[in-house]
Amino acid sequence: MAKKPNQKTYVYLNGRIIGHVADPTAFVNEVRSARRTGNLSGEVNISYMPKLGTVNINTDRGRIRKPYIIVENGKPKFTADIKDRLDRKEIDFNYLVRSGIIEYLDAEEEENALVAFNEAGITEKTTHMDVDLASIFGFTVNMAPYPEHNNLARHAMLANFIKQAEGMYATNFNLRFDSRAYILYYPQAPISTTTPYTSTRMAQHSAGQNFVVAISTYYGYNMADAVVINKAAVDRGLGRSTFYKSYTDEERRYPGGQRDMFRIPPPTAEGYLGEHAYSKLSEDGIIEPEMPVEEGDVLIGKVAPPRFLEESLGASGLEEKIRDDSSTLKTGERGIVDSVVFTESPGATKIVKVRIRSQRVPEVGDKFASRHGQKGVVALITPQEDMPFTPSGIVPDLLINPHSIPTRLTFGYLLEMLAGKAGSVTGQFIDGTAFSEDGTKRTEDCGKMLEQYGFDKYGEEELYDGITGKRFGAKLFTGCIYYHRLYHMVSNKMQVRSRGTVQILTHQPTEGKARQGGLRFGEMERDVLIGYGASLLLKERLLDQSDKTDVLICKDCGAIGYYDYIKKVALCPICRGSNLVDIEISYAFKLLLDEIKSMHILPTIKLKD
Amino acid sequence: MFMAKEDKKQDQATQVAIGEAVGTVAAQSIGEPGTQMILRTFHYAGIESTIATSGLPRIVELVDAKKKPTTPLTYTYLNDNIKNNFEKATDMTKRINEVYLADVAKRVVESFSKGTITIVLNRQEVEANDLTAKQIASKIEKAFNLDTTVEDRRITVNVHTKDLRKIRSTTTKLYESVVSGVEGAGKAVIRQDKKTQEFYVVSAGSALEPIMELEGVDKSRIYSNDIFAMYRVFGVEAARNSLIKELKQTLQEEQGISISDRHLMLLADAMTMSGMIKSVGRHGLSGEKNSVFARAAYEETVKHLINAAAFGETDPMKGVTENILVGKQIPLGTGAVRLTVKKEDLAKLKPKKSKD
Structure with missing residues (x-):
């Protein structure tokens, strides 16, 4: 689509139309020469798109630009004389840019340029020359x-x-x-x-x-x-190599005047990890440098007020209840305490940073x-x-x-x-x-x-x-x-589990290395066992080794019952009968039944025999 | 049924065992190569006006049982006496090829004062379709019940009204009116079979019935890639077969993936076993499962649970999903078999028990 005669060429500045020009080529040349002489910022790029009938001027941020040596009349402006002066360090790269020997082109202006690889490749039409052929590649590839x-x-x-x-x-x-x-x-x-x-x-x-x-x-x-x-x-x-890992903790203040405290937690604290875990801490509750530490060891001992306000006062009403909030070395990690730093935050709360070092021999x-x-x-x-x-x-x-x-x-x-x-x-x-x-x-x-x-x-x-x-x-x-x-090392990634922690909500095993989790036996894996017809293996994976629970079912009404330990008898809460049987179901199913019940729907289980 | 010994052996050897999870195996056998399907498709360059949907979009279309496929095609084969005759086959193509007035008209002029619409025909187009102005005029007369006068390549339609709106709406309808060919058949192209050298017609529509009424069409061989057209005309068995054919063609010929026919047959059987074509998924097979839990586990959990509660449904616990959900052994594979004791044997056991 060629431009019709007398059709106006519109000028866009950073994508916004600002006017039109009668002779776009002359206009573009004028802007370029102004840039090269230093009358206009070197960051301005201008391009003329004859097919679209537009002139685009870009001055905004985020454009990728590349330096080129300017070629005029078949001769690069970077001459032997300038090279000498550059070698003698009389001038620097910025001088070349300022004095119109080298200019930066963005992707759009490159469309107007004919770039030669080297001096031998320069023809009459050539406008620019590469500074170095290696600049075709980026920094990392080079x-x-x-x-x-x-x-x-x-x-x-x-x-x-x-x-x-x-x-x-x-x-x-x-x-x-x-x-x-x-x-x-x-x-x-x-x-x-x-x-x-x-x-x-x-x-x-x-x-x-x-x-x-x-x-x-x-x-x-x-x-x-x-x-x-x-x-x-x-x-x-x-x-x-050496692997460094830093642990940070802060003495936070809470509304109501409560605050955390760095110290060895007393055995009465909620979530106390046992005497052994704190054995490497010094009196101030912080670990000493050059101390060998292993997983489960406490690095920074800290006590915090309870999460909920009602708990803050103990049963006696006098003793303040506290919670253990210490930082421990994560599972699978070991090393030597490299350095400990005490500092303060801008809010004047104490901060402790502990850095663990461990040697990593290739394995x-x-x-x-x-x-x-x-x-x-x-x-x-x-x-x-x-x-x-x-x-x-x-x-x-x-x-x-x-x-x-x-x-x-x-x-x-x-x-x-x-x-x-x-x-x-x-x-x-x-x-x-x-x-x-x-x-x-x-x-x-x-x-x-x-x-x-x-x-x-x-x-x-x-x-x-x-x-x-x-x-x-x-x-x-x-x-x-x-x-x-490369920093991907087995010692940071390996993890095993045979038995371990389960999720509170579903009673299913946890997921992820940080939580000592298992590997997911997903839907596609499930389908494999179905396809193979291995029904008992499937049941073992999905029930016995996951969230198996025993539930009492009322034979008369099908509701879930409970065992009354005082009367020593199983009872049905719906029909008050005691004709119950013990069955194995997945906890997730029990949870589903409970949730259905919470919506005022009573699911019942009919048992054979 | 009589069978040779060897054949019987072979037959027994290839039988599926009781409790085999054929559905899961079929799903895996189609699903795994499906991950290797490429979106890039190869097209034949040339006169082919219609490019059929292929690859994954086509598979999805088939499995979802889309009422109207994106690119319906009809393959019209000809009777033995004319199938090798190029002229007659070309003639058949022209009889099928759907031509609109808009295709042959050069311009249409409305006269609101006289109450007429004048159509100026494009001579080249009219001739290319073997038509005459008179033929077109009579078609219009029949379709709209209006008077026309023909004068060289000018057709004047008398609308008998000066109502501006009526004239305008008639004009739009005129544009879309079919002047030649089979209505709903679409553009037709002639093609030659590479093996048998016979000519056949491919048209970009799925109007099977009117094409079958044409003389010279081999009704036993006419075929459409529109599963619902096949179902409508030939019944559910034909739909099943064409479903298999289409699936196989898309997978094998276009993508180079070979899957055992049995898996595709099972899929097609499952989709057509009710006597209708049902999609795989929420609105079809999966949505009609017997078990509440199996349906709830798939999609729209709450809807299924609430409906089950409202109607007091009982889950028969016969399927796989629901048994996994509660943690029972699945009734498939090793779980498909149960132990039973004969009554007589049980009677024999009784006295022994009492001794203990």
């Missing part, structure tokens, strides 16, 4: 080397894994009381690095380690995204991931002497299954292994910034470095089986690659 050699879907995973990696999230971590924190013991800068990685100083806060990896199976232990790791490497500190079930969306769970920690080894004595830290590579198209993984190996033998960091070099040249360069030190230029090694001592029939690709330890 943390990985060779992203241009990977499947795009893997980058989405990588971006998630980097966020989950343990590392040095803040250098003042020992002063902070984050509710959960993970600190890696020996973080390393990656051997194969990228320009965005170094320029953002990520190496100073790195979140991983360089692992020696061989692509090999290991007696089926690394099937389906499992990995085998070297026990000796773990003992040397590979992937080791079976912990999760690791490389920078190419290749995650894996430790399935075996094998002694170093059982691991494959090279004639020169190199033993890999980690064995990844070869099946992980071809279907996922993560060739960056292989490139990084090669580059990591070349970098570690030559003792230098190797750049793997996206699009900075041709893939073939990269492999050749790394190959040359490896050959120089007597290694195979393709990164292959003759490995020997650590168990039999026999040489493997084929050479295995071995290299050095950066790995992250």
Whole structure:
């Protein structure tokens, strides 16, 4: 739909119509030149949509914008002279933006731009040039080397894994009381690095380690995204980290002058946990630093006034009733008290923060991931002497299954292994910034470095089986690659239950780890047992191991009766008879009958025999 | 019934055991592959004017027993003497193809002073449908009981009134009036069977009865994907069979999912066993369960409980859901069998008991 002659072009400012222009191209050019000369804010973006007959000016927040070098008359404004001045630090990036050499475009204005990849690609029509080709990817993807050699879907995973990696999230971590924190013991800068990685100083806060990896199976232990790791490497500190968890409590004040108090609760307090639970507390009711604690131990002893006002005075009318409101270490947790802090809230109430520390040595079930969306769970920690080894004595830290590579198209993984190996033998960091070099040249360069030190230029090694001592029939690709330890650890997640707590309302088992709950036997699971015809197994699951209750039923009228312990006889409250029988039903059904009764409907149960 | 030994063995081996939860197994067998169904469907490019609903929406439509399917189609097969004749088949297509006046009219002019409506026909369209102005005029005369005069490709309808509203409403009705083809049949297309090379007509409607009245139509083979049309014309057994056919076609041919016919047969049987087509769900099968608890456990809990209380219903406790609810062993599988003692045996036991 071409614009008709003399048809007006409407101008929208942040989506609202503000007027019209006769010559949109001239208008847009004028605004742009005003922006480039600094007469207009650099945050203004303008775009002309000939098909829609609109000019859109956007100045509002929330637009994603990307910097581009301005190209005019086939020549980029970023010249060799300016580059020199930038290198000599006479000018900075902001100067380039201010002086109209670089400008930010938003998604709409990009529609009006023709962007060249580099100077060689500039034609007459080109309006902009990329600052760097790596800027095609975002920040997180640029943390990985060779992203241009990977499947795009893997980058989405990588971006998630980097966020989950343990590392040095803040250098003042020992002063902070984050509710959960993970600190890696020996973080390393990656051997194969990228320009965005170094320029953002990520190496100073790195979140991983360089692992020696061989692509090999290991007696089926690394099937389906499992990995085998070297026990000796773990003992040397590979992937080791500390887990910090903070508990906070406050002395609250309540209307009516009542307040909480930090202290060891007296045995008379409601909900007293028993003398043993408070044994690690010091006199003030707070735990001491460097005290080993286990689940169920009280960290902060606190008493609180009762929840309901009537209870506040005891039976004698003199003694004030109190309730135990201590903070205990949650189920499955253990560690050492790292630090205790006493402070005050703005409302002048006392606050106590307790931080627990525990060492997390990699164990079976912990999760690791490389920078190419290749995650894996430790399935075996094998002694170093059982691991494959090279004639020169190199033993890999980690064995990844070869099946992980071809279907996922993560060739960056292989490139990084090669580059990591070349970098570690030559003792230098190797750049793997996206699009900075041709893939073939990269492999050749790394190959040359490896050959120089007597290694195979393709990164292959003759490995020997650590168990039999026999040489493997084929050479295995071995290299050095950066790995992250992700914070999903079995020790924080595992939970078991055989018998345990039940819900008050339904008498059914509780749900969730925090409540020592069971796993839900849901409707689909129910259908499976029905389909199989396993009627007694189904009854066991849904009744015997759940909410079985004994109920007395009146044989005469079908109502639910009760046992009178004084008269020692079962009675029916409806017909006053004592002809009752004991039956097993689910508590949920009894609850349903009770609720129906509460609506003035009397359900009766007719029994056979 | 006579059966060869081997056949009898086979027959017994494939029989379902007593207490087998056939319904649940069928539901699982249809439900699990159903999760793999893709919304993306493949269409054949070309003249096909109608694109039939397929995939999950179609399955839902069938199982919910929708009175009017989104894309009803009728497959009209021809008698043996004309089925391989392209001209005759094309002729049949034209006889079925529903043409509205709006399709052939170029413009319609109303004259309020004279009380007439003048229809100017589009020559190309009229010829394409093998019509003449006279034919159209007589159709209008019959349908509206009005006088018409034909003059080249101009039809003037005399409305006999100068009431503005009446003229206008007649015009709108005229637009929608059928000038050619079978009313309710929709647009018809000719197609050729790849295997038998015979021609047949596909039309985008489910008006089976008027098509069957046409000469040359093979009444024994005419088929519609509208289950209710099949039910209306051929009865409940035909509806059951076409339900199975449609389900199978949607699952197997369009989605590449193969399910044993028996499961689909059970589903279709359950939906049609009352002699009518009933949907699976609240308004059909599930809503007509015998047990109060089973109905209350599914949907509209309060409604069922209140009605049960008002009418003093008794739950026979014969089904699965209600027995799970109260915590009894379900009457299926291992729970379907009971122990019984013969009366004579019981009599033998009595003296022993008295000794203890």
